[in-house]
Amino acid sequence: MVQASRLVEYAELAATKSAPGWARRLAVETLTGWGLPGACEVAQLVVSELVTNSVNALEKAAQQIAPEVPVVRFRLSAGLGRGGPVVTVEAWDQIPFPPVRRSPGAGEESGRGLFLVEAVAENWGWYWPDRQVSRDMEWCPAEPGRITQNTAVFGKVTWAVVAGGDEDGRPVGHGTGTNSAGTRRQA
Numbered sequence: 072m073v074q075a076s077r078l079v080e081y082a083e084l085a086a087t088k089s090a091p092g093w094a095r096r097l098a099v100e101t102l103t104g105w106g107l108p109g110a111c112e113v114a115q116l117v118v119s120e121l122v123t124n125s126v127n128a129l130e131k132a133a134q135q136i137a138p139e140v141p142v143v144r145f146r147l148s149a150g151l152g153r154g155g156p157v158v159t160v161e162a163w164d165q166i167p168f169p170p171v172r173r174s175p176g177a178g179e180e181s182g183r184g185l186f187l188v189e190a191v192a193e194n195w196g197w198y199w200p201d202r203q204v205s206r207d208m209e210w211c212p213a214e215p216g217r218i219t220q221n222t223a224v225f226g227k228v229t230w231a232v233v234a235g236g237d238e239d240g241r242p243v244g245h246g247t248g249t250n251s252a253g254t255r256r257q258a
């Protein structure tokens with residue numbers, strides 16, 4: 072079971088099609104190692120969607136803005152929320168556009184990623200960092216209420232908080248589905 076001290080793991084991945092797979096793998100290994108196997112399923116989905124979105128955005132923007140850093144940085148951290156352990160997933164990329172949660176119609180093939188994240192996470196959002204984001208994202212505070220700068224000079228961080236599972240390592244009921252893009256709420 073998760074200890075009182077903060078558990079953190081991070082990775083920097085080249086922005087390629089294989090990045091989401093590596094991110095999923097790291098998420099499972101990390102959460103299992105932390106004694107939070109019940110968080111694996113939802114965390115995998117969230118990590119996958121956020122990293123895929125970053126890879127796609129970097130690819131799409133490559134010719135227009137040529138990001139200096141075609142990588143995705145992501146971080147997992149575990150802590151104790153009011154209802155038990157929670158896992159925060161954060162993904163950073165250098166793209167100066169925010170994620171936009173869509174409401175895809177039945178016939179639409181895309182636009183479901185954040186819709187799904189919102190359905191399974193306790194909360195999610197994004198913000199513009201106000202300084203360079205280091206490889207380990209150390210300064211990026213996984214805290215609620217972070218002030219969002221209205222500039223995209225340093226890229227952006229998209230984050231989601233997921234339930235850490237019950238005491239027996241099983242998944243617990245899924246999140247509230249709230250969208251608080253740009254802000255953080257206490258888990």
Ligand SMILES: Nc1ncnc2c1ncn2[C@@H]1O[C@H](COP(=O)(O)OP(=O)(O)OP(=O)(O)O)[C@@H](O)[C@H]1O
Binds near residue numbers: 125127168169186
């Ligand atoms: N990291 C990002 N950088 C820039 N724009 C993003 C980022 N993540 C998401 N977006 C924007 O938000 C939109 C919605 O993302 P979402 O994941 O819901 O759908 P999608 O990626 O278009 O399709 P799907 O996830 O179903 O394959 C994207 O189409 C994109 O315009």
Ligand SMILES: [Mg+2]
Binds near residue numbers: 120123124182183
């Ligand atoms: Mg997507």
